Amino acid sequence: MMEIDVPSDPELLQRARIYNHQALAQIYDTYSPGLYRYAMRLLGDQNLAEDCVADTFARFLQVLQAKRGPENFLQAYLYRIAHNWISDHYRREPAPTEELTEEHRDEQAGPEEEANRRQRQARLQAALQQLTPDQQQVIVLKFLEGWENEEIARAIGKPVGAVKSLQHRGLAALQRVLQNEDLV
Amino acid sequence: MREKEMDPKLKNALDELQSVPPRDPDAAARGKAHFMRQAAVLRSAVSRKQEARHRGWIDTFFPAFPRKERNPVLNTLIAVVLAVTVFFGGTGATVYAAQESLPDQDLYPVKIWSEDAILALTSSPQAHLNYELDFSDRRITEMAGLIFTGDSIPERVVTRLQTELEHALELAAGMDDLQMVQQLEQLRLRAETQLQTMSALMYGAPESAQPALLRVQARIQEQVQLCALGQADPQGFRLQVQQRQRDRGGPGEGTPEPGSNSQTPAGTPMPTGSGNGAGPGGNQPTEMPGQYGPGSQSAATHDSGNGSGGHKP
Numbered sequence: 001m002m003e004i005d006v007p008s009d010p011e012l013l014q015r016a017r018i019y020n021h022q023a024l025a026q027i028y029d030t031y032s033p034g035l036y037r038y039a040m041r042l043l044g045d046q047n048l049a050e051d052c053v054a055d056t057f058a059r060f061l062q063v064l065q066a067k068r069g070p071e072n073f074l075q076a077y078l079y080r081i082a083h084n085w086i087s088d089h090y091r092r093e094p095a096p097t098e099e100l101t102e103e104h105r106d107e108q109a110g111p112e113e114e115a116n117r118r119q120r121q122a123r124l125q126a127a128l129q130q131l132t133p134d135q136q137q138v139i140v141l142k143f144l145e146g147w148e149n150e151e152i153a154r155a156i157g158k159p160v161g162a163v164k165s166l167q168h169r170g171l172a173a174l175q176r177v178l179q180n181e182d183l184v
Numbered sequence: 185m186r187e188k189e190m191d192p193k194l195k196n197a198l199d200e201l202q203s204v205p206p207r208d209p210d211a212a213a214r215g216k217a218h219f220m221r222q223a224a225v226l227r228s229a230v231s232r233k234q235e236a237r238h239r240g241w242i243d244t245f246f247p248a249f250p251r252k253e254r255n256p257v258l259n260t261l262i263a264v265v266l267a268v269t270v271f272f273g274g275t276g277a278t279v280y281a282a283q284e285s286l287p288d289q290d291l292y293p294v295k296i297w298s299e300d301a302i303l304a305l306t307s308s309p310q311a312h313l314n315y316e317l318d319f320s321d322r323r324i325t326e327m328a329g330l331i332f333t334g335d336s337i338p339e340r341v342v343t344r345l346q347t348e349l350e351h352a353l354e355l356a357a358g359m360d361d362l363q364m365v366q367q368l369e370q371l372r373l374r375a376e377t378q379l380q381t382m383s384a385l386m387y388g389a390p391e392s393a394q395p396a397l398l399r400v401q402a403r404i405q406e407q408v409q410l411c412a413l414g415q416a417d418p419q420g421f422r423l424q425v426q427q428r429q430r431d432r433g434g435p436g437e438g439t440p441e442p443g444s445n446s447q448t449p450a451g452t453p454m455p456t457g458s459g460n461g462a463g464p465g466g467n468q469p470t471e472m473p474g475q476y477g478p479g480s481q482s483a484a485t486h487d488s489g490n491g492s493g494g495h496k497p
Contacts (some may be wrong), residue, residue: 005432019227028216033207040204050211057219065226117200124201143198149464175194184193 009074017064028057031078034145038079041140044125051090056081076154079141083156087133120183127160127177135170138163217389221331227377228325284330287338296344302310313355313367317374320348326383331385336392342400349375349407350428356426363416368421372411378404404487450455 015023024178032053039049059081063069079160128136133161147166153160179182282294299319304444306312325346327337356367382401414421 021227021384022225024223025216025220030441032212032215036207041201044364046205046208046211050208052217054215054218057215058222060464061219061226061495091265101236121200121203124197127197139198170192171194174197175191178194178197181235184191184197 009070009072013070013072013074017069019064019069027074031075032057034075035082038145039082039086041125042129043089044122046131047169048089052082052085054084058133059085071179073151073154076151079137079155080157081132083137086136090129090133092152116122123181123183124178127174127181127183130177131170131173134158134166135173138166139170139174142167185480187285194385213280219383221328221389224381225325225328227384228321228381230302263384265308286326288335288342290331309355309358310363310367316348316352317371320345320352321374321378322497323348324378324385324400327393328381328385331389331397333394337396338392339396345400350432353407353410353425354429357413357422363400364418364421367410368414372408372415375407375411379408 012023016027017037035053035056036049039052040046043049043052056078059080060069081151128139129140131139134156138152141152141155147155149163152163156163158166175184250413282291282298285291299315299322303312303315305327306315314420320384323341329340330337356364359367380399382397382404386394386397386401410421410424413424
């Protein structure tokens with residue numbers, strides 16, 4: 001399920017290629033919220049998520065400048081850039097494997113129920129980050145963003161069959177991790 | 185595994201991941217502003233490069249890139265500017281490298297000097313007008329570059345842009361009605377594009393830069409209006425231009441005549457280190473930007489000294 005109805009992508013991209021102000025503003029306004037949420041789910045850090053969004057759109061401008069870039073399916077294209085950014089980030093800085101420490105718990109102290117919820121969410125996020133980048137992306141786009149397999153396939157640049165396979169293996173891996181962490 | 189076949193506990197765990205802390209609105213606004221600024225810089229650069237390619241700008245300072253269509257006038261310009269450059273012990277490569285410089289960079293005076301040199305050596309009002317427009321795009325690109333790095337905009341950049349816009353109007357006013365109306369259409373379209381860029385630049389520009397940006401925006405808006413006036417009422421437009429020249433302390437006597445702003449090189453343009461480049465003819469104060477033709481003046485301010493001949497490209 002696409003998150004927002006937008007004007008025709010080819011028309012928008014045509015205007016974006018000449019750096020039309022309104023078209024570029026529309027693209028940013030339409031896609032940056034979803035990209036931010038996506039990055040937050042995979043990175044768990046607001047600053048990193050903002051960096052990811054900023055670099056995604058900067059890369060988008062670079063491909064426009066190089067007279068490359070998509071003719072259609074702009075959302076999938078942008079998410080692929082973001083996915084590559086996140087994968088590169090984890091190659092440089094592998095995801096943390098430890099549980100939250102006491103220090104982290106103290107930093108999130110607040111109303112007890114809210115603190116517990118945030119702590120559990122952070123642990124779930126850490127569990128998700130134990131999956132491969134492709135598995136993470138498929139799980140997030142499918143079950144958290146509500147995309148169809150065809151859209152996911154465009155975003156990750158793989159066939160639909162590969163998406164289904166990644167989904168199956170990703171969920172199985174996630175379940176194992178969550179069981180090991182006593183989260184399910 | 186379909187969602188309905190999923191372990192309910194796993195599904196619950198995924199549902200817990202649905203909620204994401206709301207995005208910081210300030211961070212979101214900064215992100216958008218940064219993106220729009222980057223796009224504005226690219227748009228200005230493309231606009232300038234398109235005009236440069238059309239008039240063989242690249243060839244002006246880099247004749248190593250041969251072009252199939254060669255304009256004999258540009259060939260002369262190339263030879264003269266490079267000869268002057270070499271005469272003062274510089275290299276064409278330096279002048280070329282200067283073309284991308286910003287007002288806070290060492291090569292900027294060379295850039296300004298080269299623009300003044302080109303204008304001084306351009307006798308055709310049409311070509312002169314095209315160069316003024318091209319240079320005004322450069323000023324906006326420079327502003328975008330300064331804003332991108334969080335800097336304020338020097339007054340001399342604003343002044344030079346205003347002068348370029350003014351000269352474009354004066355040059356158009358000096359043409360016959362038919363040519364003038366055609367040129368004003370080009371001026372108006374260019375100004376509208378520049379207004380778009382200025383709108384983008386306003387997004388999240390440093391506070392120190394905003395007064396300058398607002399003035400530039402207002403001036404370009406005025407340019408659009410004046411062009412529209414000229415297209416509807418050529419004589420009324422010429423009277424307006426005349427009045428504006430008087431207000432600026434220019435001649436303003438009589439309706440501008442065709443070719444009244446053409447340049448005759450009366451001497452070798454002198455490069456300076458003042459940051460504002462040389463006036464044409466070699467007998468103008470070298471730190472005054474945008475002085476073109478006898479009697480016309482720009483309301484230029486300059487930051488430092490009167491480095492006559494003190495800088496070599």
